[in-house]
Amino acid sequence: MKDLTPNSWEARAEGASLYGFTDYPTLAERGTTVLARGEGPYVVDTDGNRFLDANAGLWNMVAGWDHRGLIRAAQEQYERLPGYHAFFGRMSDRTVELSEKLVEVSPFERGRVFYTNSGSEANDTLVKMLWFLNRMEGRPEARKILTRVNAYHGVTAVSASMTGKPYNDVFGLPLPGFIHLTCPHYWREAREGESEAQFVRRLARELEEVIAREGADTIAGFVAEPVMGAGGAIPPAEGYFQAVQPILRKHGIPLIADEVITGFGRTGEPWGCESYGFTPDAIIASKAMTAGYFPMGAVILGPELADRLFAASAEFTDFPHGFTASGHPVGCAVALKAAEVILEGADGDEPLIENVRRTMPLFAEGMDRLARHPNIGEARYRGTMGALEAVADRETKAPFAADLQVSERIANACHDVGLICRPLGQAVVLCPPFIMTPAQFDEMFGKLEKALGSVFDAVA
DSSP states (O other): OOOOSTTOHHHHHHHHOOOSSOOHHHHHHHOOOOEEEEETTEEEETTOOEEEETTHHHHTOTTOSOOHHHHHHHHHHHHHOOOOOOOTTOOOHHHHHHHHHHHHHSSSSSOEEEEESSHHHHHHHHHHHHHHHHHHTTOTTOOEEEEEBTOOOOSSHHHHHHSBOGGGGGGTOSOTTEEEEOOOOHHHHOOTTOOHHHHHHHHHHHHHHHHHHHOGGGEEEEEEOSSBSTTTSBOOOTTHHHHHHHHHHHTTOOEEEEOTTTTTTTTSSSSHHHHTTOOOSEEEEOGGGGTTSSOOEEEEEOHHHHHHHHHHHHHHTOOOOOOTTTTOHHHHHHHHHHHIIIIIOOTTOOOHHHHHHHHHHHHHHHHHHHTTSTTEEEEEEETTEEEEEEOSBTTTTBOOOGGGOHHHHHHHHHHHTTEEOEEETTEEEEOOOTTOOHHHHHHHHHHHHHHHHHHHHHHO
């Protein structure tokens, strides 16, 4: 029950806070959950209620909430050099080490790294890099950015313009020059009788047509998540990237992989692009890059873009962009430890990516089992991220009426049984921490099944 007695945590939260991406009617009815501590993949609120967080915070707390190695890395760096920047030809030694590590674990043979404080800022930075580069190389008209409908790339004015979600209209976005192509979601976007291969060919033709209409010389880049995250955990149709990348190459348009969610192991490989068999020209990283223990993002440029941007900056004598906390030494120390913990193994433990690979079949089995419910239209997943799409009618794929708020109700029902999951549109999204045990997967799917049953019994 909502507790608004004087000085309760809920009352204090609602008295002084604004909420992002929060359903305000639900907030008015149920109040704020104020969290006090974390234990492995669980979080505990101020009333002592314990929740299995099936969204790893916001896709990022992949090592759970009490990883001693990550905590120690931050503590030790705070004692050594607690803060600095990466301006004026100065940066911390940890920043140098992390740049080397990110290039080493990237798909690139060499490259350069630029640091931000979030994935939104990293995507914003990438666009400014492309604009700067094209202007310096004599192509000032090359400013347009191609993304996809339902994509999510962030919340700054530029990254929100990249985001193909209708809610950004309330801000008067997108800005001019941001073009959203068809979402590569075969289940929802395919035409009647259209095979998956035909669907991919249609999207490839659309890309060609857009480039022809807009002019290749006006397009600065194509930015895509290997798996759409906040669009609803949507894997691309089979062969999608193999169809679009040659078209982009033919026209000299860089392909940038937004790996804010998929990077560092979520799909079972270090990078989502590796899971889908393509090498981009640049990578955007954040979230699991520090296992959520420090706010940080990065633009990792592959060889060609790195060389061109460095030359353009030298010609201009500067790259006039950056953030006070760019390359923060504590964040870099944590990210170095996170790379070790996730990809290499640390302190005698196996790499967390091995647990992801081992538990991927458990995740797939649980998703497929819940997909048998008549009000689940699709179970989609890659690695240990996925979504269950609720439908009023499976045959027609008709969604429930929007005013029923089905996914919000499912998430609330999950909360009531000690599970945190995320509603997105008519879908419920799961992306649990990398440390999950088989028993915890059973707990997650068992609680979700109970919540689905109660909600569908009420609305179907």
